[in-house]
Amino acid sequence: xxxxLTLADGRLGLSAATLLSGTEDAVALSATxxxxxxxxxxxxxxxxxxxxxxxxxxxxxxxxxxxxxxxxLQPDDVLYGQATATNAxxxxxxxxxxxxxxxxxxxxxxxxxxx
Amino acid sequence: xxxxLTLADGRLGASAGTLLSGASAPDGKVQVVLAxxxxxxxxxxxxxxxxxxxxxxxxxxxxxxxxxxxxxxxxLQPDDTLLGQTTSADVVDYLVTRGEGDFSVTVLGAxxxxxxxxxxxxxxxxxxxxxxxxxxxxxxTVHRKLDEMLVHLARLVELAELQALRMR
Numbered sequence: 001x002x003x004x005l006t007l008a009d010g011r012l013g014l015s016a017a018t019l020l021s022g023t024e025d026a027v028a029l030s031a032t033x034x035x036x037x038x039x040x041x042x043x044x045x046x047x048x049x050x051x052x053x054x055x056x057x058x059x060x061x062x063x064x065x066x067x068x069x070x071x072x073l074q075p076d077d078v079l080y081g082q083a084t085a086t087n088a089x090x091x092x093x094x095x096x097x098x099x100x101x102x103x104x105x106x107x108x109x110x111x112x113x114x115x
Numbered sequence: 116x117x118x119x120l121t122l123a124d125g126r127l128g129a130s131a132g133t134l135l136s137g138a139s140a141p142d143g144k145v146q147v148v149l150a151x152x153x154x155x156x157x158x159x160x161x162x163x164x165x166x167x168x169x170x171x172x173x174x175x176x177x178x179x180x181x182x183x184x185x186x187x188x189x190x191l192q193p194d195d196t197l198l199g200q201t202t203s204a205d206v207v208d209y210l211v212t213r214g215e216g217d218f219s220v221t222v223l224g225a226x227x228x229x230x231x232x233x234x235x236x237x238x239x240x241x242x243x244x245x246x247x248x249x250x251x252x253x254x255x256t257v258h259r260k261l262d263e264m265l266v267h268l269a270r271l272v273e274l275a276e277l278q279a280l281r282m283r
Contacts, residue, residue: 024120045210047124053208054150056183058227066227070146070187072120072212100187100216101146105227115228 008093012083016044016052020093021078028069028097031081033060035088041066046078056103060089063108070101123211127201131162131170135211136196145197146187146214151178153206161186164196174220178207181225188218 007027008020020027033039040059043066044052058066073079083089105113122145123135135145151157157178162170176184191197201207222230 026120045121045124047121047210050124053124053126053210054152054183055148055208055210056150056223056227057152057181057225058183058223059225060227064227070214072214074120077121098215100214100219101148101185101212102187102221103148103183103185103223103227104229105223113226113228115224115230 004095006092007095008091010091011087012041012081012089012091014082014084014086016042016080016082019043019079019081019091020073022075023073023095024075025095026070026072026097027079027093027095028067029071029079029081029091029093030065030067031060031089031091032065033062033089035085036062037085037088038062039088040084041089042082043068044080045071046080048074048076052078052080058105060105061108064113065106066103067106068103069097070099071097118213121210121212123209125209126205127159127199127207127209129200129202129204131160131198131200134161134197134199134209135191136164137193141213142192143190144187144214144216145189145191145211146185147189147197147199148210148212149176149178149184149186149199150208151180151182151206152208153203154180155203156180157201157203157207159184159199159201159207161189162198163189164198166192166194167196170196170198173218176220176222178222179224182223182230184220184222186218186220187214188216189214 042057043055046052159176161174163173164170
């Protein structure tokens, strides 16, 4: 069976909604703030139907992106996402993500955000 | 048989609790993502018990309110235990999954910025100190695998000798 490369896409809503489920793969996610205001993005993960656990909560400035990669999912796991403003954060989830787990934020110029 | 990819999840306690051990351990590398859901800074400690021996610290991270930390490349075998604790119980979510790559610790602030030594000295100390201790863990793991291979080899030799005796 050929595994899909591009798995899901959309815009984050105000409440936690399923971004991806029913896959068995390591995935990568890109979430970009396309609005002119700062938005808080929260990603949570439910393993095998258990309580959703927070993976990350970040404030994205205008034009900033949250990049997550190397996150394994199984068919009964669910990745959820939400934002503090509707129609402000585009997301794309892709499969076959290799390498170790990493979470970073890129600024509006594409540079790694460092404290 | 499909390998289990997502291994454990929960919330850290104020004293060291088991995140993963025994049959749940994958005999491979694991990675942990930790998220501070509280409104105050948390000091998270991860320790590692190799084959029932003394627990050794492998990572210490100061995670600000709503910040996260990602620890990758931790080798684990079925008789090893990964433990974790934080300053305040029930505010740090964790998820343990299979992983790959070298050991690393990354701490993110609430704005998603990677914490540098200027703003979070503890994170830097962790990477220096625990990079060394993880190397020791990896060395011990390799030694154990070699020991296991020697035992298997000895058994094969015994079987071959038995077979040779039967053939005579």
